[in-house]
Amino acid sequence: MKELATDIHFRKPNKDDGASVWELIRHTGVLDLNSSYSYLMWCEIFSDTSVVAEKDGQIVGFISGYIRPDQPNTLFIWQVAVHEEGRGRGLGTKMLFKLLNREASKDVTYVEATVSPSNTPSQNLFKGLAKKLDTNYEIDAYFTADDFPGEGHEDEPLFKIGPFQEENKNVKGLI
Template identity: 50%
Template sequence: MKTSEKIRSGQISLRSPTEDDGASMWRLARDSGVLEMNSAYAYLMFARFFQDTCVVAEIEEEIVGFVTGFYRPDQEDTLFIWQIGVHDAYRGMGIAKSMIQELLRRGESQSIRYLEATVSPANEASSALFKGVGKTYRTHCRIEECFPAHLFPGGAHEAEWTYRIGPIPAHD
């Protein structure tokens, strides 16, 4: 059964997070072994104050994925994806893409014309995800350097590239 069918059948539910989900989101990020860690407080804040631009994926009452994002203050038609996490047992099943599509489908998101995220060059999974979202919506995925490596303290961080997808057609 495809991920979209599992979502329709209720096996996977996608919903806005609540502050009760913040700790689960933090643990999922920590346990992923690949995500850059933010404080537990950051996940609590996203779950409470940015519910309209965040989503969690749940299977049998367990959080197996999340997307955190916000509207760019300088470009209100742009949803910036801060972080995407999917439990390693569920990676490669299309859950991350389904969560992004859920954000774009929501009534609160009707004004979104562009989707942005920053991705490091080594993160092939995220690169493929965002390019795939662009193809799904039959629109452009423009990639350009955002934060050069020298801006990060300690010299141990790769550059971050902006993936800008859009314009995204109006949603149903």
């Protein structure tokens, strides 16, 4: 794996990042593009459980997530976006660990995400996260293609990673 550039800055997003995040998601061409309003809300309201990665003042990575209200020990990851120039360098993993080491995630012992069968990079990201956290993962049916309106949406199985210990959130080089 190529080494992650050291000149990347990680921080909480804010509403001023909403448009850039929307552009990043659109540019990936593989993620569901939601309304620009939704990204403004994610960057403002869910900033404690979301992260942006910046390089030279440009957003090159974004993760949106939230603590599940029905499972306060679970961080649900909604979207992971990495600019094409940053892929294959561990940026997604580093952003996940930045989130897991925030105060908002202090009680988190599980990570969940839905990942479509064709999204091999995300599957590898979450399987790799389980390995780095020294824990197990399960993949269960969750949303089926029939749950989505219209045609053409794949199933979205649920990846559940954990439980993991607090000390495993501190992998050297990832925080």
